[in-house]
Amino acid sequence: MSTEALIIAIVIFTLSTFLGVELIGRVPPTLHTPLMSGANAVSGITIVGALIIAAGDRGWISTYLGFVAIVFAMMNVAGGYAVTDRMLAMFKTKETEKKQ
Amino acid sequence: MSTEALIIAIVIFTLSTFLGVELIGRVPPTLHTPLMSGANAVSGITIVGALIIAAGDRGWISTYLGFVAIVFAMMNVAGGYAVTDRMLAMFKTKETEKKQ
Amino acid sequence: MCAMRIAVLKERTERRVALVPESVARLTKSGVEVLVERGAGSEAGFPDSQYESAGASLADSPNETMSGAALVLRVQPPLANEVAALPEGVVLISTLPASVAGERVPQLAARNVTLLGLERVPRITRAQSMDILSSQATVAGYKAVLIGAAAMPRLMPMMTTAAGSLAPAKAFIIGAGVAGLQAIATSRRLGAVVSAFDVRAAVKEQVQSLGASFVEGGVTAEGTGGYAREQTGDEQARMQQALADHIKDMDLTISTAAIPGKKAPVLITEAMVRSMKPGSVIVDLAAETGGNCAVTRAGETYTTANGVTILGPVNLPSTVPMHASQMFSRNVLTLLQHLITKEGELVINLEDDITGPMCLAHGGQVRS
Amino acid sequence: MCAMRIAVLKERTERRVALVPESVARLTKSGVEVLVERGAGSEAGFPDSQYESAGASLADSPNETMSGAALVLRVQPPLANEVAALPEGVVLISTLPASVAGERVPQLAARNVTLLGLERVPRITRAQSMDILSSQATVAGYKAVLIGAAAMPRLMPMMTTAAGSLAPAKAFIIGAGVAGLQAIATSRRLGAVVSAFDVRAAVKEQVQSLGASFVEGGVTAEGTGGYAREQTGDEQARMQQALADHIKDMDLTISTAAIPGKKAPVLITEAMVRSMKPGSVIVDLAAETGGNCAVTRAGETYTTANGVTILGPVNLPSTVPMHASQMFSRNVLTLLQHLITKEGELVINLEDDITGPMCLAHGGQVRS
Amino acid sequence: MPPWLTQLLYLVAAVLFIVGLKRLNTPATARRGNLISGAGMLVAIFVTLLDLGQVNYTVIIGGVVVGSALGLTAALSVQMTAMPQMVALLNGFGGGASMLVGAAEFLRLYQAGEEIATPTVTVMQLSLIIGAVTLSGSLIAFAKLQELMTGRPITYAGQQFVNGLLFLVLVGLAGWQVVTEVPLIGPFYGVVALALVLGVLLVMPIGGADMPVVISLLNSYSGVAAAMTGFVINNEVLIIAGALVGSAGVILSQLMCKAMNRSLANVLFGAFGAVVTAGKKSAEGLTVKSITAEDFAIQLAYAQKVIVVPGYGMAVAQAQHQARELADLIEKRGGAVKYAIHPVAGRMPGHMNVLLAEANVPYDKLYDMDEVNDEFADTDVCLVIGANDVVNPASRTDTSSPIYGMPILNADRARMCVVFKRSMAAGFAGVENELFYRDKTWMLFGDAKASLSKLISEVKQV
Amino acid sequence: MPPWLTQLLYLVAAVLFIVGLKRLNTPATARRGNLISGAGMLVAIFVTLLDLGQVNYTVIIGGVVVGSALGLTAALSVQMTAMPQMVALLNGFGGGASMLVGAAEFLRLYQAGEEIATPTVTVMQLSLIIGAVTLSGSLIAFAKLQELMTGRPITYAGQQFVNGLLFLVLVGLAGWQVVTEVPLIGPFYGVVALALVLGVLLVMPIGGADMPVVISLLNSYSGVAAAMTGFVINNEVLIIAGALVGSAGVILSQLMCKAMNRSLANVLFGAFGAVVTAGKKSAEGLTVKSITAEDFAIQLAYAQKVIVVPGYGMAVAQAQHQARELADLIEKRGGAVKYAIHPVAGRMPGHMNVLLAEANVPYDKLYDMDEVNDEFADTDVCLVIGANDVVNPASRTDTSSPIYGMPILNADRARMCVVFKRSMAAGFAGVENELFYRDKTWMLFGDAKASLSKLISEVKQV
């Protein structure tokens, strides 16, 4: 990794960090748990890393570890979004019911 | 400018744009004008560009245009911050008075 | 030059007083001389000493008080036998109930008295602060609730107690003019559930603006000058039905419906009274002009065979003499400030918007 | 087996009635027989017809009513000449003002009557719904304000009108027990600016909880059972000074201070009355037990030389007979439910927390 | 200085901008926020200078000194009331600078006869166009506000068509420049000239009262122009700061529009349409200003002295509880509130008293007309809640008015007067109320209870 | 696929994440927000696969299928009440994946014997450490919530010292790896092992009730780990998404702490201190749960049936206006509110009536004890405002209690009962109230007026 690339990565990291702070502004307490869960699903983005590692021609270690990493990350991704959606579905129904 | 550099620039631009949107969240109407003025001062950042153009060894056109650009940008910067501060000073006094 | 002199008489049939010391002070300060009959304000809580410190002189008899006066102030008009005592050509300001006007005005005109009848202050914006009908109706509306509540065998507000829950009283106000609105407000204050009825459509919003509900009578009869007009027979019938349906559940009914100069409309029939619950109470503020209730006895309180208590109070403002006088006096003072020039002269300009309509007798003539 | 019979008499000196039809219905439903003297409830707004539909039988005379009764209910205790008419050995439940107790109890004991005095319901949580002192004091406190307000020459609430602004009346409540608190609440409702005074410290918060201000007397004298105790001489002096300073500006003073079984403390001295403004009003709820005001005349209303009107009402609850009876009756009903077993038998258990203290005569003996 | 350090320091500058802008959002921290963002600017400038190393300092120092001097002089001498146009002017120069940087870079490459990479030439066109539009547009906004030209919308038939055409030509020229192999000087001048004209044309049809929105938008443009310049010279801090300002400006203009109860499109192109929403006009052509609860909240929140004038409308709306709650809120924030009760407010003597007592307003906050009438003059805000006749100044002067001679509450003398009512309808006396058309009066239309509730929740958020 | 397209599509994915998270902030848009962010994830995954071109799909498809199946099964079968531990578990796997990616990259380079650039090796260490801490910490959090181990804080003497030491050794090993020229396998294993242990140790001393905060924090860690992985493999979408989650998680844990009225430090290290704030204990060792206005607001906001039980404390606090305002608010949101008036509530007959009438509560909302007592059982929330004796269940059963036999309001039968009072002090009768210790009861301590005001503004924000 070149220094320049590192710097740019840091710039992007910094901007994203600020953005994350701003995004979670005034979330109401009921949404604390769903939001936590939703954010957790996003953190499954590491799947991209796992895929790259596992798929690339980087030797057997990478492939094996990559496989496990894919399984782990995919659990995070699939499970994370599903759990979040279930929580929010409950919420949604209550919301919609009220409107009737 | 390489395509890669362009892409990175676009990424940074996008992130910053989102950040800008989030930053100006629930500003109260009294602050509309000061905030406008403060943001205007920040847009004077083009001074950096002006300096680079004027200082670099890029021929007389760059130097001349760069000089004018520096004057313009510097007016924006110095005037912008000063005006904003004046507005906010007024505001501040009212705030502080209240606390007494 | 000798200052104008105003005489304030002690009332004989009345606890109010036409001018309170505060108003006297304002007049004397502007250079007018005020003579007050001894004891004039005592019933209303204004001892002679206060008049003295307000700059008035005290006099012992009506005659002494009025001697040399350009203007005589009273709450009630003079009795027939008092007319003669008025200095000739004097200006008299007092109330003049319709019941005595017919007889008294010619007598006064005959004595060349200029008579300004306080009931006749026109209901224009500018004259609001001279309007004794409004100010005294305010007092009457308030007091009607108090005597009605005191006559009730029950409490007004809802109450949840260890000895069971008491339901709030249902109060019903008929006629939501000045007195009626005040009665609404006062019974609401005491915790009653209040409804009201009036023939004027604009009143509905006003009733609701006091948190009470409006009973629709299916009739509107807006008159001029903010007063109501009389109804046609059919209107009457529809209205009566609406009233009958509503009134039978009421615990306290206060009726204030009046049509100026006319006998009060009979709105509560005997049948309605008979339909009411034992223990319910009617306060008929129109008792003086015949009553809104068919069986009202003016000046009396009695209970019907089916246990309905009917109060027919007369002259309620006189029973709250201090504040009633204070407001009366302020009305009169504003009127005087309108009549008296900066130079301290009393001017009766019959062309004037306010003085004109008020003047009932002038230069020996009866006006109308 | 023949059901137990309860007799409800018509009062002679009183408008309330001891049982209202609603309570009668509850009793008859549980198998008790109730005999009601004709006209017993009519003054309170409960016609005989309602008693009949509640399941009571009507009787024409006191004697007829009481014949065969195990229990006689009255609001006021029997007069001396009525004692003999009571069936021997009967249980009598009624109030028993301290003033008559000394004389009447021995007479009743002599007739072997078991007497339960309603004033003696102990002030424990469980007995709250039998406590006629509380329920009747509620009525008294409310009514005191109404009659006080009606006696005032001024309006209670603040009012800004075209005829000047009227200042709100200043009401002052002495003794913030049940009646006092109710008086505070009612005068606040009417728009007065209310202050209150009491010797018990806990009361301050209660007064404030009604939005009134508390006048510090620099004295606390908490007694037992929620009642106050008597003060020492020094305490008295300090308190009197605090009262004197405050009372002279008051428009309406309502005093409710009482110490059970004792003569009421004199809190408003003659000097204080003299210091008050013309037009101010005192309602002395303690009039019956001697009055909190030195110059109260029990049962009378009069105005002092300096224009202070003093009301000494006796038995105010009787003037609100419907609701007062309703609560009284509910209290008595709860007591009866406590006394009567599921099998419909009347049991006087002198060891009982509630019955014990209430029983003043039993088995021919006077108890205390 | 090693490049990574330069870039890190640029990042520091960017973070300072972010933090500064964030703080500018709250009254309490705004001033410090501006200073922080200023610090960011200083860092950026110094880093640039250090990074450039040995250069021709005459030009640079000369430019900096001249620019700063001009800017500061203007900023410090300007009247407070002229702030908006000053911001417009400064903003214009910022846009101009971006344009010049783009132009210089282009001309250099043009002279060198180099081929310019497509991305570069693209962003160069953008920086030129946006910078030029910002420059000329800002100057027009300045001229309008400074009243160097009429503040009114300038429109003519076919205006939209002309603008559209111009825009197409501009895009065409820029596109030509992009697709061509070697830089062309003709299209370059064309683009600059047309962009300058476009800026003028875009701002001309917008009225003076809407200028703040336009300035904020132009401010956003100048940010984007700076960002484009950043693309051109490949500098991150320019991109970040430019983009920040770019989006912040747009959001801000939207907020401003919302506060005016208009859409951005309506502000920008409103003059073209048929509907003129400049405000309701009375018979005599007077104009009424209305205000939203949101806008009003902040002013009320900082008011020191407030007088509430209740009237019959408050009773109709049964808004007494809300009125009291609002007053409590103001007092909790340190303001003082009085209620001015007119003798004939409402429909019965003591009408207001009953209601305010019901809402538990302490008696000592209630003032008679005579007691309070002199205090209006130094009152920050007067809230006229459903009153009308009792605050009608016609009663003082208009002898023909039916209410002539009735003393009124001097609501019109307060520094700011806000009237809560549902419409322009007359009150009991049926006469028009001139107060509503006064300079210092704003109307808050709607049911008084609803408006007050709204206002309460807005004030709580300030 | 050209690299620039890949990168642009990654940017699209990042934007989808941003928009998605933004929408997750508001109840109305939350579900759609989650779907948007999910779409972002799909884009990222497909872009990666496309970009990789021809590869060993067995591993990839196998991994994806197995992982998805496991994740979905777990997610769809889990009980609603077990959601938090599920999130913890999934989060742990995410952290584990990041750790594995870091490890794989390291091992590859180690095997190749290549020298790794300092920046790369640094971020690699971070990705390993943070990933490992996330993994083991999340598993402990899961175990605690799932009651596989005690939910109580596990502490021992010198714990802080041990943790500190461990951390130093970890940093030392990582530092060694960074400074050394060629990658070392020993420190690598050491770092991984120690980081795993550290995760366990950090979470052990935190009580089960505080786990949501910890999970949110670990979630933040897993984001940072992903971002570090992004540094390692130089991938922007990883960096952006990871950093977003990293900061969002921290902010969220802070919000959660604020809602619990605690500091983050207190949550994380509270168990080490002497103060145990687990709750007030009554004489008999019963525990009281207290609730904050913020937390309560949301439950109240969605309640359908609410009963208000006012008592003397409401009178003392003069909170009747606020009580009414709150009830109005609930009704505006569609709930139904009744006031249950106990015959001896307050200190005089009709005490509550006077106050509620003053606050203009309509009579028909007031219910006698007998009328309303059966309704508590299907009431969502019962608000006990400054009442005590009149809701004391001891009066039903405890024959020794002075209030035995007094009928009470069945506040204890409501689904949720919240008691507003200032302390645990007794009421008029001076007896303890068992209601306060019941499972379904929460205490909202503080002056009733203040608490209600707070609650009102919180409910408004829901």
Ligand SMILES: NC(=O)c1ccc[n+]([C@@H]2O[C@H](COP(=O)([O-])OP(=O)(O)OC[C@H]3O[C@@H](n4cnc5c(N)ncnc54)[C@H](OP(=O)(O)O)[C@@H]3O)[C@@H](O)[C@H]2O)c1
């Ligand atoms: N006090 C008395 O004793 C008495 C007796 C009789 C007559 N008057 C007369 O009544 C008038 C009183 O003056 P005022 O200023 O109190 O009242 P006003 O002049 O009658 O004006 C009331 C205003 O309230 C507005 N309004 C009505 N409902 C509203 C709602 N729900 N929300 C917001 N605004 C509402 C109306 O405007 P919109 O329709 O546009 O909303 C109206 O213009 C005087 O002219 C007086 O002479 C008084």
Ligand SMILES: NC(=O)c1ccc[n+]([C@@H]2O[C@H](COP(=O)([O-])OP(=O)(O)OC[C@H]3O[C@@H](n4cnc5c(N)ncnc54)[C@H](OP(=O)(O)O)[C@@H]3O)[C@@H](O)[C@H]2O)c1
């Ligand atoms: N109604 C009557 O006629 C009458 C007459 C006499 C006696 N009583 C008796 O009074 C009692 C009435 O029961 P209740 O439940 O209404 O009242 P309670 O049992 O006296 O309890 C009132 C509670 O309110 C709380 N409180 C006080 N000030 C507060 C404030 N500012 N904010 C929040 N909470 C506050 C107190 O707790 P904290 O101190 O912890 O805040 C107290 O526990 C019964 O025992 C009844 O027998 C009634």
Ligand SMILES: NC(=O)c1ccc[n+]([C@@H]2O[C@H](COP(=O)([O-])OP(=O)(O)OC[C@H]3O[C@@H](n4cnc5c(N)ncnc54)[C@H](O)[C@@H]3O)[C@@H](O)[C@H]2O)c1
């Ligand atoms: N200057 C002013 O603007 C001014 C001053 C004072 C009063 N007013 C207005 O004048 C009006 C009359 O006030 P008032 O108190 O003197 O009225 P009033 O005493 O003449 O009558 C009382 C009320 O009874 C009603 N009424 C009459 N006949 C009725 C019937 N058959 N059934 C039911 N209701 C009947 C009337 O409509 C009136 O509302 C009020 O609206 C008042 O606000 C205006």
Ligand SMILES: NC(=O)c1ccc[n+]([C@@H]2O[C@H](COP(=O)([O-])OP(=O)(O)OC[C@H]3O[C@@H](n4cnc5c(N)ncnc54)[C@H](O)[C@@H]3O)[C@@H](O)[C@H]2O)c1
């Ligand atoms: N079961 C219960 O718990 C229960 C039931 C009813 C009443 N109580 C309580 O008992 C108390 C007494 O109520 P009450 O109305 O029967 O009282 P009361 O009629 O005996 O006396 C009225 C008030 O006057 C006060 N007072 C006495 N002497 C005074 C003096 N010298 N100066 C000033 N004030 C003086 C007393 O403190 C009392 O507050 C109240 O606190 C009431 O709440 C409790």
